Amino acid sequence: MNQRQLYGVLVLVIIIAGATIVGIMLLQGIDAGPSVTMVADDETETSISLTQMQGMEKVEGVSSFENRFNNTRGQGTYTGVPISALVNAAGGMTETQIIEVEASDGYKVKFVYWNVFPNASIKAIQGEMILAYSYNDTVVPAYEDGFRLAFIPEDGFHSNTDMNETTDPEYRADSAGALWISNVVKITIKTRPGIALTVNIAGTSKGYTTDDLMDMESITGEGGYKKSTGTIEGPHTYTGVRVLDLLQDTGTLPANFSLEAISSDAYRTVYTMNQTYGEFDAYDSTTGDSIGLIDFNFTLIYYEDGEPIPSGGPFRLGTLNDNGDLTDGHLWAKDVIELNIIDLVEPWKLELCGVEEWNMTHHEFYSLASCAHHRTTITVDDNIYAGVPLHTIVAAMDGADDEHYVFNTTIVFSNYSIVVFNTNGENQTFYISHITQNPDVIIAGWIDDVLVSDDDGPIILVTANGIVFPNVVQVAMFDWA
DSSP: OOHHHHHHHHHHHHHHHHHHHHHHHHHHOOOOOOEEEEEOTTOOEEEEEHHHHHTSOOEEEEEEEEOTTSOEEEEEEEEEEEHHHHHHHTTOOOTTEEEEEEETTSOEEEEEHHHHSOOHHHHHHHOEEEEEEEETTEETTTSTTOSEEEEEOTTSOBOHHHHHHHSOGGGOOSSSGGGSOOSEEEEEEEEOOOOOEEEEETTEEEEEOHHHHHHSOOEEEEEEEEOTTSOEEEEEEEEEEEHHHHHHHHOOOOSSOEEEEEETTSOEEEEOHHHHTTEEEEEOTTTOOEEEEEEOEEEEEEEETTEEOSSSOSOEEEEEBSSOOEEEGGGSOOSEEEEEEESOOOOOEEEEESSSEEEEEHHHHHHHHHSTTTOEEEEETTEEEEEEEHHHHHHTTSSSOTTTTOOOGGGGGGOOEEEEEETTSOEEEEEHHHHTTOTTEEEEEEETTEEOOTTTOSEEEEETTSOEEEEEEEEEEESOO
């Protein structure tokens, strides 16, 4: 080997040795600083370090936030990377997706697409949403709040009003400060789940996903119901969310109100204020005998005996206590998708005088009139009246199967008369031959999807040829024998 070859070998050895040393240094790790895990919708994880963030688009600005006590906190200069840049680094998101930002202690907040990629109007209010890695020139990990979610509006103040105007009602927090989550460790991109329940109170509407409902504080108790036939169902062990907790989470309850529950088939059940607070007529779980008014936990139920409820779910309303006392079956609304606080409905009864005589409660009427099989509408003067055909009411007292509102055909040939009375003693008369299977004569409980007001209520007789007869309180059969 000549001298030139020897020098070449030595140079090659030195290069290899140098590369090995660098490789060893890299394997030992050059500290890139703390990191945040980005999780795509397909669950692919990407770790983005402080060093990588510092090499990305930088946003810096003076900002602060308002807490739930209306105090200003967090004043200072924040430096960080736009959340949108982090999301794009993880594969991006669509307008139907959300992000879930999680802190090291498990606290989470959620944002929709327009918070992450704000249009001009939203950005003018909330500013850029960033993941701050520096506060007043102190960089994580020296900055004790760690990676922090921050908003950088032009005026330097992220107020509660700003938060309310720019966040989706479903994910709205109780203050702007509640969104400024500290020690962020993970940001997950998710397909937005569908709304399972909507709650409406005095113009405030809030949607809950199934996960939202499951994440709320739950209650477990014993409950069951008694059908109008006397059949007892239960008691079982049920788990769910107290209705009052849902209502109070949505908004402020008025001094006087009633509660309307709407099922997926548009079936409506109306509860008094006292029932909403938990006071119901109760029955012994063994004998079915009345035991008077009992206090219950009025609950939106999702588990029966530890499993998803087998019928009437995924969510239904029920009454729970320690004893497993029963309540009326028609009050256990099935497949509930909406709760509405409505004007106070005073309890009322429709007096039925026929082959059988009994009083139909407002609960029973609203349940009957909400049933898709019976519910009928008539439009008069651009108002849509909804209720049940008069012949259905007659079927509840004509001596046939009133449980299923089967018409008694054995007495139809007498062509007996049906007289509808109001609170003033006035009446409207029909013959059974005119109303049999006739949807053009109804007893209405709603006008344009709103319960009939006190002035015209409790219910109204309406006909397709324009008769609107308010304040109905009695329906009677004459000359049927």
